[in-house]
Amino acid sequence: MSTARAERLVNLVLALLSTRQYLTAERIRGIVPGYADAASDEAFSRMFERDKTELRELGIPLETGRNSVFDGADGYRIARRDYELGEIELAPDEAAAVGLAVRLWDSPELTGQAQGALVKLRAAGVEVDHTAPPVVESRVRAEPAFSPLLAAVQNRQPVRFGYRRSGSAERLTRTLEPWGVVSWRARWYVVGHDRDRGAPRCFRLSRIVGEVRPAGAPGEVDRPEDVNLLEFVAGSSTGKESSPVATAKLWIADRRAAGVRRRAKLTGRLTVAGVEGDLAELELYYPESAADWIAGHGPDVLVLEPDVLAKAVHERLRAVAGEDS
Numbered sequence: 654m655s656t657a658r659a660e661r662l663v664n665l666v667l668a669l670l671s672t673r674q675y676l677t678a679e680r681i682r683g684i685v686p687g688y689a690d691a692a693s694d695e696a697f698s699r700m701f702e703r704d705k706t707e708l709r710e711l712g713i714p715l716e717t718g719r720n721s722v723f724d725g726a727d728g729y730r731i732a733r734r735d736y737e738l739g740e741i742e743l744a745p746d747e748a749a750a751v752g753l754a755v756r757l758w759d760s761p762e763l764t765g766q767a768q769g770a771l772v773k774l775r776a777a778g779v780e781v782d783h784t785a786p787p788v789v790e791s792r793v794r795a796e797p798a799f800s801p802l803l804a805a806v807q808n809r810q811p812v813r814f815g816y817r818r819s820g821s822a823e824r825l826t827r828t829l830e831p832w833g834v835v836s837w838r839a840r841w842y843v844v845g846h847d848r849d850r851g852a853p854r855c856f857r858l859s860r861i862v863g864e865v866r867p868a869g870a871p872g873e874v875d876r877p878e879d880v881n882l883l884e885f886v887a888g889s890s891t892g893k894e895s896s897p898v899a900t901a902k903l904w905i906a907d908r909r910a911a912g913v914r915r916r917a918k919l920t921g922r923l924t925v926a927g928v929e930g931d932l933a934e935l936e937l938y939y940p941e942s943a944a945d946w947i948a949g950h951g952p953d954v955l956v957l958e959p960d961v962l963a964k965a966v967h968e969r970l971r972a973v974a975g976e977d978s
Contacts, residue, residue: 661687662704666713666731675718675728705729796858799834801865802843806831809876811848811869815862827856828868832876834858837886844882845874855886899937902958906930909953925955932957944969 664685669676682688682697691697708715717727798814805812813828831845840857847854905913907929917933924930937943944965947954951970956963 657687658704661685662707665704666708669715669729669731670733672730674720675716675724675730677724677726677728679726681729796841796861798843798858798861798865799841802831802834802858805865805867805874806833806843808871809874810867810871811873812865813868814865816856817860817862819860824862827854829854829856830874832874832880833882835882835886837883842886844880844885853880853885855889899959899962901935901937901943901956901962903933903935903947904930904955904957905933906953910950913947913950913954937962948973 664687665681668681668685676684678698678701681701682691688697688700691700705715714731716730716732718730719727802812804810811828811830813826815824816827817824826849828848829843829845830848831843833845834841834843836842840859842855842857844855845853903913903917904923904925905917906925909930913935914931914933917935919931919933921932922929923932944962947956947962948966948969956966
């Protein structure tokens with residue numbers, strides 16, 4: 654974004670926050686610096702429409718209305734009660750974690766939402782440092798079907814898509830009333846009512862083939878109030894996906910790597926290089942991604958077995974340190 658546009662957006666927000674009345678576009682054009690440079694009415698209209706879209710994408714609640722029945726055009730304002738956040742206090746490590754989380758998303762949809770959250774925190778006076786490099790630059794990637802499915806969930810609209818089952822090249826057509834999209838074990842799933850089977854089902858987004866198309870009108874889908882999407886996905890994982898592929902033996906430093914500890918089974922104690930820690934066993938469902946995840950904990954986790962995993966983690970740590978393999 655150019656400096657001029659950024660300044661114009663800030664001025665627009667300040668103007669709309671400082672009034673209780675709705676300001677028409679023409680009024681805004683006359684009082685907000687930057688709009689007077691528009692070469693014509695059409696140029697101003699395009700500029701103003703882009704700015705309104707930008708503010709809404711940043712999560713700023715832009716209201717539209719009229720001050721009286723005699724007004725000939727809609728006006729705009731920002732209600733402070735909707736814009737201002739309550740007091741937010743983050744410890745330095747929590748603020749660093751938020752900044753790192755913003756960097757992990759690797760899709761346009763999620764990146765925009767993460768950056769919008771960051772803007773809101775800064776507006777509340779929380780300075781988030783997102784420049785410090787992590788040990789491993791992991792990424793959370795969204796599948797191509799993520800955006801249309803998320804839109805269908807928000808619009809409560811049925812969808813239809815091609816789906817490839819595990820271990821099969823056969824492509825089936827599914828019609829789904831989507832309830833939500835969740836992440837489970839580093840995979841994205843959509844949960845909803847499968848019209849073809851007449852029962853609730855979940856589908857892994859990476860197995861959706863082709864485009865996700867509407868299969869009904871918005872507002873047709875009613876999500877059950879008592880459904881827990883994450884528990885449903887976890888309980889629906891059957892066969893190969895629910896059985897661990899391998900078991901790793903690890904050493905975990907005391908009071909470190911809480912994420913690994915939650916998934917591992919502690920089996921004993923061990924001191925490594927003068928540092929005390931726990932011995933643990935970890936069942937691996939996705940060995941191909943385990944090395945990245947474990948390496949992200951740096952020296953707090955040491956892989957003892959299997960040897961192939963230990964070498965993979967070691968190679969990643971050396972690569973981050975800039976050493977030759």
